[in-house]
C-alpha cells in the first residue's frame with residue numbers, strides 16, 4: 309500500500325490549537341484545488357512512493373508523539389485513511405489537515421481533523437463540501453484562511469450556523485496580504501469566540517522556508 313509523499317520532517321506545529329508543539333509532518337503529494345494564495349504549490353507535482361511501513365519507520369525515528377498528515381490534499385490518496393489508522397494504532401496523536409472539499413467520513417474518528425472552509429479570495433468556495441460540517445466532533449477544528457474583509461465577513465456569517473459552532477475555530481490571515489492587526493481588531497469588534505492563527509512556522513523561519 310503506497311502513498312506518494314512530498315516530505316516528512318520534524319518541526320514546530322505552526323497552526324491550529326496545537327500551535328507551538330513539536331510535530332512530525334507527513335506531506336502527501338497532489339491537490340484537487342488551486343487556491344489563489346497557495347503556499348505549497350510544490351505539492352502539486354511528483355513525489356516519492358512510499359509504503360505505509362516505510363513511512364511509519366521514518367516517523368518512528370523522529371521520536372515525536374504528535375504527527376500531522378497534510379498536503380496538498382491528503383484525502384485524494386486512497387491509502388491515507390489506512391496511514392492515519394496505522395499511526396493511531398502505533399500510539400500517535402494524529403492531526404489531519406484537509407481542504408474541506410472531500411468527504412471526511414473516511415477518517416478514523418480518533419484522528420483530529422483540521423478542516424478548511426474556503427473563503428472567496430481563494431477562488432475555491434464552490435468546492436466546499438459543507439456536509440462535512442456535520443461530521444466534525446468537539447476535538448476537530450475549522451480553519452478559515454482570510455485575505456480580505458470580504459473573506460472575514462464570509463467566515464463570520466458561516467459561524468452562526470450550528471454545525472460550525474460545535475468545534476474549535478481558527479481565523480488565519482494570509483501571510484503578506486492581510487495585516488494580522490486588522491483581523492485581530494475585527495474579531496474583537498464582533499466578539500467572536502475564535503482563535504487568531506498566525507502561522508508560527510513562517511514567523512520563525514520565514515515564509516519561503518520548506519520542511520519547517
Ligand code: SF4
Nearest residue numbers: 339341343346380407
Ligand atoms: S487546498 Fe491547500 S494545497 Fe490545495 S491549492 Fe488550496 S492551499 Fe494549496
